[in-house]
Structures are given as C-alpha cells and as structure tokens.
C-alpha cells in the first residue's frame with residue numbers, strides 16, 4: 001500500500017511504525033474471510049482491510065477520529081485472526097493499538113460511553129475495587145429490567161450484570177512462594193493478575209499445584225494488573241503505568257533467577273510478550289521490558305517443556321472440546337501445546353469447528369459491544385455442542401466467562417484438567433458431574 005506521510009509525521013516513532021505496517025498490506029483481502037465482524041456484518045469497513053484503509057486515512061491526514069471511524073474500530077475484536085491469515089505479514093495488532101490510542105486522544109465520545117469506559121478502566125484492573133463492584137452487581141441483578149432501559153447504555157449495563165457471577169470465591173489463594181514437592185527442578189514467577197484473581201483464583205491454584213508437584217518453585221511477585229485490559233481500550237498512559245509496576249516486580253525476581261514468567265490468561269500473555277515493543281522508545285524501561293517479554297510463557301508452553309509423565313490419569317476417556325482463545329492461537333501462535341498436554345494426560349481432545357473464529361469475549365468487548373458478542377457466542381456454543389463433549393477446556397478466563405454464559409456444558413481452564421489428571425482435585429465445575437466419575441464406574445452405570 002502506498003503512503004504519503006510527511007517527514008515531520010514520520011519523526012514520531014509511533015507514526016513511523018504504523019506507516020511501515022501500512023506499506024506491507026497489498027490489499028489482497030484474504031483476511032476478510034476469517035474476520036468475525038465481516039462474517040457477521042458483511043460490511044467492508046468492518047473487515048481488516050476496510051479498517052486498515054480507515055486508519056491510514058485518519059493517521060496520514062493527521063485527522064481527529066470521526067464517529068464513523070470510531071464505530072468500525074470499536075467493532076474490531078482485536079482477535080488477530082486477520083494476522084494469522086495475512087500472507088504479507090501485516091502487523092495488524094500494533095496498527096489497531098495505535099489507532100485506538102489515537103481515538104482516545106482525539107475523539108470525544110458520547111457521555112454514556114465515556115462513563116462506562118471510565119468505570120471499566122477504573123475498576124477492572126484493581127482487584128479490591130473489582131471485588132466490590134461484583135458484590136454490587138449481585139445486589140443490582142433484580143434491577144436489570146430497569147437498568148436495561150437506560151438510553152445509550154442499558155444493553156451494556158445488562159451485559160455486565162449477566163456476566164457477573166452470583167457469588168465470588170473467598171479471598172485469594174495465592175501465596176508469595178509455593179515450595180516444591182520433592183527435588184527442585186526450576187523456579188518461575190506467575191502473573192496473579194486482576195479480574196482473574198477475584199473471579200477464579202482456582203486457575204492459578206491449579207497451576208501452582210501442578211508445577212510444584214513436578215519440582216517447580218512458583219513465586220508471585222505482587223505485580224498486579226499487566227495493563228492488557230486498558231491497553232486494548234486505547235488508554236496508553238494507564239496501561240504503561242500498570243505495565244511498569246509489573247516489569248519492576250518481575251525484574252527483581254529475574255535478578256534472583258527465574259526460568260520463566262508464567263501466565264494463565266492468554267489475553268494477558270499476548271500483551272506481556274509485547275512489552276518489548278510497547279516500551280521500545282522509553283530508555284528507562286526498554287531493556288527491562290524486553291527482558292520480561294523474552295521470559296514470558298503461557299503456562300502450557302512451560303509445562304510441556306517439563307515432560308510430564310504420559311497418561312497420568314488413565315482412568316477416564318473424558319471428551320474435551322478444546323477452545324483455543326484468539327490470544328492463544330492468533331496472538332501468541334500457540335496451537336499444539338495445550339492439546340498435546342491434555343492428550344498426554346489421558347483425555348480425548350476434540351477441535352471445535354470454526355475454531356479460528358472469536359467467541360466474542362475479547363477483553364471488555366462483550367461488555368461494550370454486547371449484541372455482536374452475543375451472536376459470536378451463540379455461533380461458538382453451537383459449534384462446541386455439536387461435538388457433544390463432556391467438558392470444554394480453554395486457557396483464558398474471558399472465554400470461560402463468555403462461553404460459560406451460553407452453555408450448560410462444564411467449562412474449565414486447561415491447567416485444572418492437567419492438575420486433576422496428575423493428582424489434584426476434581427475441577428469445581430466438574431464436581432458431582434457424571435463426566436468426572438472414573439471410567440469403570442461410568443461403564444458400570446451405562
């Protein structure tokens with residue numbers, strides 16, 4: 001794609017990076033075939049290629065974002081399916097991130113939008129506030145019919161109430177250091193995170209049991225939110241503030257000796273692996289950020305490298321529908337590791353048809369674009385249920401919440417199944433479920 005940015009514009013490193021991305025696009029349109037919003041809406045401007053044109057026009061012309069541009073940028077899930085498909089290697093993620101921050105700086109959103117986004121940005125990344133908000137949401141559920149009628153934001157308030165769990169698990173299960181059982185083979189840090197630490201601390205608890213059982217000491221550095229949620233809302237300053245705290249905390253542990261920084265939420269993992277790019281122009285943090293990114297691993301990448309004993313569970317043929325989160329398969333290009341581990345642990349793993357299409361979760365997308373998100377969830381759930389699985393497994397809490405709200409099939413984190421298969425407790429959603437009974441008992445009952 002030809003561009004006409006002026007030398008003065010290209011002196012800005014963000015603009016120079018985006019110009020380089022724009023120039024790699026050859027307009028072929030292959031990406032449109034795998035874009036969820038183009039599949040649903042059929043509008044070129046809701047396809048990757050269409051959005052690339054809109055962003056080019058906005059940035060090159062030095063224009064403030066318009067309502068039309070914002071509508072199409074907001075509808076993008078940042079699922080990155082287009083990056084996997086693109087034969088030219090267009091780095092759409094960095095381009096849309098730049099566009100979102102340009103929108104944040106140049107466009108004044110309607111009041112209801114500003115209020116909602118401010119609430120999300122000031123609550124979600126902070127576990128104490130988020131816990132309180134979830135309690136209010138539980139109390140506010142009876143008011144749902146009333147709230148859903150508020151003009152401009154009712155549907156989104158209703159979506160927030162629908163996704164809030166009726167109750168929260170008690171406190172955090174994390175501990176600063178989890179000692180190993182038996183001989184020590186390694187030492188890792190694990191992201192504790194924000195919303196996940198409130199909604200489902202059992203995912204990290206399962207990962208810690210799994211790792212320590214196999215000789216890996218786990219430390220939690222007290223880093224807080226990684227900044228991913230607000231980064232995807234275009235709130236660069238806040239995202240960088242949160243990321244700097246995480247980088248500082250992990251740098252201390254890296255100096256003490258770490259094999260890896262593990263992440264159990266693939267959405268967060270994608271952002272942490274990109275810290276090196278985010279901070280490339282900030283001298284005090286560039287090297288530290290690149291070091292953190294280089295050490296970041298999804299928990300399944302690391303566990304596979306340990307070589308767990310094969311078929312440890314061996315007493316069930318539980319059928320698992322494996323849902324690969326977009327941030328896992330497109331953001332981090334992790335495709336085989338989770339499924340390999342599940343198969344090694346004795347589960348029958350099935351791929352979900354149309355597995356490359358987003359479930360509609362996408363960070364705060366299901367709260368801000370509830371209609372499109374609901375259509376994508378219905379499509380995803382129909383594809384999963386066609387497999388008639390006993391359980392759904394995935395590696396991202398956003399997908400678990402989104403898909404779980406649309407199906408009665410139990411849904412768990414991949415590490416919960418791996419922990420269970422190697423001696424840990426039955427994952428909570430499977431407790432008392434027929435599928436969790438040992439195979440001989442299920443066969444006798446059949």
Ligand code: SF4
Pocket residue numbers: 024025026027028029030031032048049052082085086087088089090
């Ligand atoms: S597939 Fe890649 S090169 Fe082709 S239009 Fe899409 S982004 Fe551009």
Ligand code: SF4
Pocket residue numbers: 034035036037038046047048051075076077078079080081082083092
């Ligand atoms: S990130 Fe996803 S929704 Fe956005 S343009 Fe690419 S494929 Fe479409």
